[in-house]
Each structure stands twice: as C-alpha cells, then as structure tokens.
Amino acid sequence: MAYSDKVLDHYENPRNVGTLDKNDPSVGTGMVGAPACGDVMKLQIKVNEAGVIEDAKFKTYGCGSAIASSSLVTEWIKGKTLDQVMEIKNSDIAEELALPPVKIHCSVLAEDAIRAAVADLKAKQGNTQEAA
C-alpha cells in the first residue's frame, strides 16, 4: 500500500516515542487496541497545574498508519487543555495524514487513545481530591 508523505515522515521519524511514569498523579495513560488488525496503542499525557498538557508520549505496535496517527496526535495535544484535546476527531487525523479508507480505523484508535488517557487522568485526579 502506498503511504502518504506525511505518514512516511511520522513513521520514519516518530515524535515523542517513550513512556511517562504511570504512577505520577499528573500523568494519564490510555491503552487501546484494534481487534481487527491486532494493533495496540499506549498514549500518555502529563498535565501541569493549569490543566494544560505539557508532555505526551506514545508506544504503538501496529502498521505505519497506526504509528503515524499516534505520533501526530502527540504533537497536536501538547500545549492544549483536556477539553481542547477531547475535540480532536479521528476524521481530523485521517485527513491530515491522507489515510485511505481501509486505514481509517488507525485514526479511530488514536482518537480513542486520547479519550482513554484523559479519562484515566480525570479518574486519578478525582480520587486524589476525595482523599485530600
């Protein structure tokens, strides 16, 4: 399959690959997987006191489109608030990377990873507030 230049760029030079400390209370971890192709994606976000995402890391096992989708997303979400990143749609990702229809599910995976990471962070912060 012919990948777009943007997919190739992210695939060959993925941004923000790595891991954040999942036990850090300011870090949210989202793990999602696509049964149809077996791809697995982990996205982590670290927010500052103002609720702005200051760092993001990912680790993805999957095809070039899945890696490119997660790499792109880490670039997009840095500097944004949790509410802002929840507005990112898989269609935005698919459009930016010019994904063909059979690879749309990769962008769905990336969108779901953002939501899972935000949900994890909110659950964590809710817990610490109750404990305080």
Add this chain to the structure above:
Amino acid sequence: MQDSSTNHFALFGLPAAFAIDTALLDQRYRQLQSEVHPDKFAAASSTEKLRSMQWATSANEAYRTLKNPTARARYLLELQGVHTDEESNTAMPTDFLMQQMEWREAIEEARDAKDLDALDSLLKEIQTAAKTLQQDLEHQLGEESAELTAAAGSVRKLSFVDKLREDILQSMEKLEA
C-alpha cells in the same frame, strides 16, 4: 436467528454450538464436496453446473467459518444478533493490552536476534492463551450461561491472539528459509 435450514451448522448436520466434533465436520465436508464436485456435472446442463459451483463455494465458506474457532464463535454470535465490532471496539481491558505489548516486544526482540527457540516458546505461550480463551467461549456460549456480551469480548481477544500467532509463524518461516 437465521432459518436453521440455511445456516452453516445445519448445512453439515451439526448442532449450532461452539464445541463441535471437528472430525465429523471434516467428514461431512468431504461428503458434500464429492456430491457437488464439478466432475459429476460434466454432462449436466449449464444451469445445473452453475448451481453445483455455487453450492461448492458456499460449502467452502461454511467449512472455513466452522473450522476456525474464532470465526465459529463470531458466527454463532451473529446468528444470535450479536456483533463482535472488531473494527470499532477499541476498549480492551488494560491488563490484556499490556500483555499484548509485552508479547509484541518479545516477538520483535526474538526476531531481531534470529532466535528461533525464543519464537517457538512464545508460540507455545500464545497457543495456551488461545486455548484458555476458547474454553471461556465454550462456557460463555453454552446453553446454560449464554453470556453473549462476554463472548463477544472473548472473540475480540482471540482476534489479537490469532494475529500474534500469524506474526510469529511468519517470522519463524522467514528464519527457517
């Protein structure tokens, strides 16, 4: 539920269940195949030839679906109106996904190190995991329990495990070549 006379299980005269007698399935498939074999229709009209070909094709598809445990479970769920949503449902349990990542890492390492033994033991580990999930399905799709939502989850898990198995087998083939 589909008309029982048209579903894949009925085609082979088997009960619509996850636990099936695969030897019997093989036997009935061979029987059906010989009945609709094109050679038998050499002197038949073109309509009959066409019909026998269509029969052979649908028997093939039915056989492939029932022979593979994951496809069989998916099909059983479909018959009961439950979709496994493997294209869109990405919310797998975190520990399951962590395990997937660990396996992927181990496969990649073994492949890079050209370590056939390591790939072989990973293959065994993954086959054990598949077996466990199939046992879960047998229970979940059993008549007494019918935990269909849980069964759909097990099918999604098996999809991941099947994919890992394929990847390992491919890597092993490349190393052995």
